[in-house]
Amino acid sequence: MSALDGWRKEARAWLASVAPRFGKAARHRLDEAADLALGRAYLAARYDAGFAGIHWPVEVGGRGLSPLHKLVFEAEELPFAMPSGYFGVSLGMPVPVLIRFASDRAWARERAIAALRGEEIWCQLFSEPAGGSDLAGLRTRAEFGDGGWRLNGQKLWTTWAQHADYGVIVARSDPALPKHKGLTYFWLDMRSPGVTVRPIRLADGTHHVNEVFFDEVLVPDSQRLSPVDGGFGVAMATLMIERYAGGDSAGFGPPLELFIETARGCIVNDRPALEDGRVRAAIARAYAARAGLDAIQQRAMRMMAEGMEPGPEGSLGKLVAVRSRQRLSELALDLMGSAGLAWHLDATTRDDWAKSWLDAPTGRIAGGADEMLLNTIAERILGLPQDHRPDKGVPFNQIPA
Numbered sequence: 001m002s003a004l005d006g007w008r009k010e011a012r013a014w015l016a017s018v019a020p021r022f023g024k025a026a027r028h029r030l031d032e033a034a035d036l037a038l039g040r041a042y043l044a045a046r047y048d049a050g051f052a053g054i055h056w057p058v059e060v061g062g063r064g065l066s067p068l069h070k071l072v073f074e075a076e077e078l079p080f081a082m083p084s085g086y087f088g089v090s091l092g093m094p095v096p097v098l099i100r101f102a103s104d105r106a107w108a109r110e111r112a113i114a115a116l117r118g119e120e121i122w123c124q125l126f127s128e129p130a131g132g133s134d135l136a137g138l139r140t141r142a143e144f145g146d147g148g149w150r151l152n153g154q155k156l157w158t159t160w161a162q163h164a165d166y167g168v169i170v171a172r173s174d175p176a177l178p179k180h181k182g183l184t185y186f187w188l189d190m191r192s193p194g195v196t197v198r199p200i201r202l203a204d205g206t207h208h209v210n211e212v213f214f215d216e217v218l219v220p221d222s223q224r225l226s227p228v229d230g231g232f233g234v235a236m237a238t239l240m241i242e243r244y245a246g247g248d249s250a251g252f253g254p255p256l257e258l259f260i261e262t263a264r265g266c267i268v269n270d271r272p273a274l275e276d277g278r279v280r281a282a283i284a285r286a287y288a289a290r291a292g293l294d295a296i297q298q299r300a301m302r303m304m305a306e307g308m309e310p311g312p313e314g315s316l317g318k319l320v321a322v323r324s325r326q327r328l329s330e331l332a333l334d335l336m337g338s339a340g341l342a343w344h345l346d347a348t349t350r351d352d353w354a355k356s357w358l359d360a361p362t363g364r365i366a367g368g369a370d371e372m373l374l375n376t377i378a379e380r381i382l383g384l385p386q387d388h389r390p391d392k393g394v395p396f397n398q399i400p401a
């Protein structure tokens with residue numbers, strides 16, 4: 001048995017032992033405040049059990065194990081539906097950035113441990129109305145003056161900003177420089193005067209993304225995490241931190257077995273749906289896509305085990321998986337007719353077709369929109385020429401709005 005198999009067994013046994021306390025049944029009908037409180041308790045238990053910060057350095061409260069150990073734990077954790085979603089962004093990007101770039105190491109360690117234990121939550125304030133796929137198009141201003149930097153502007157789609165204690169933010173510090181150059185990266189207290197968080201409700205009625213407004217928000221220079229005007233490099237480092245993030249060939253939607261079970265109970269043209277050619281072809285297509293993605297993931301994990309870095313083929317995962325999930329969800333709803341429109345209060349994107357279908361479009365945008373992933377595949381896997389970039393090298397304040 002390899003060391004990783006031993007780790008998997010240990011993780012599975014621990015997860016099974018705490019599932020009655022924190023898993024799906026324990027979360028039944030909890031409102032968000034209670035679910036978040038349960039999530040904080042779960043993170044504290046996970047930290048105490050040694051399954052937190054798995055691949056983070058020991059000096060900042062991590063376990064110092066490999067990214068593979070983390071991927072194995074996450075794969076085991078996923079089916080239990082533990083209340084850990086509130087902390088995904090926080091632990092995924094902002095806190096690893098602090099660990100890497102904050103100069104006050106003792107402070108970074110304190111924040112890292114508080115975040116690992118679920119006591120503090122960080123959000124990522126990158127996207128704006130004019131800066132999403134093209135992050136360097138952002139317009140929130142950071143002006144240096146008395147007492148530090150003054151932030152003015154608006155961020156958009158900020159996940160869990162309503163629960164966040166802190167955030168990391170990129171803002172434009174010099175509009176006379178080309179767009180990638182005049183940006184600076186800071187951290188800030190989300191309770192600073194002048195910060196306003198407004199909810200955005202998504203199609204399924206959930207609220208986990210927000211607009212965040214900045215009105216003369218003062219940020220001391222000691223909270224700067226990049227050189228002045230050198231924030232784009234740190235922003236890129238933030239986005240690269242999770243390049244080892246585990247994929248899910250079901251696109252975080254329901255498993256194929258659930259589709260087959262759903263179809264088994266449906267009738268198409270007076271015959272069992274499972275005898276219908278369109279349904280059979282959809283099952284075969286989804287199976288082939290998922291098997292292909294699982295094989296890519298296995299290969300990436302083997303490369304990592306051998307000390308190599310997985311290549312850009314990781315961009316295929318989300319693109320193929322979420323599109324496949326969306327198509328399958330749509331077909332399941334078609335088969336179910338009006339019964340498909342109802343969903344249970346406790347339904348998740350992994351066990352309910354309506355919930356999965358309503359949520360799928362966000363999966364095709366968040367973490368890189370489909371077309372951006374297609375560009376990555378075109379340029380980095382197929383070696384095609386770069387996308388046309390007419391504003392390259394042009395001072396930001398001379399780019400037409």
Ligand SMILES: Cc1cc2nc3c(=O)[nH]c(=O)nc-3n(C[C@H](O)[C@H](O)[C@H](O)COP(=O)(O)OP(=O)(O)OC[C@H]3O[C@@H](n4cnc5c(N)ncnc54)[C@H](O)[C@@H]3O)c2cc1C
Nearest residue numbers: 124125126127132133157158159362365366367369371372
């Ligand atoms: C659920 C959810 C959670 C999110 N959480 C966060 C968060 O916590 N923090 C944060 O900072 N951001 C967050 N985002 C924002 C996310 O990063 C952006 O939505 C994403 O980068 C796309 O940017 P945009 O919305 O501005 O769309 P745009 O960039 O305006 O894109 C609109 C459309 O145009 C296409 N397009 C854009 N450029 C090109 C091109 N060069 N070639 C071809 N097609 C192109 C896109 O693919 C897309 O279809 C979240 C988004 C979602 C949906």
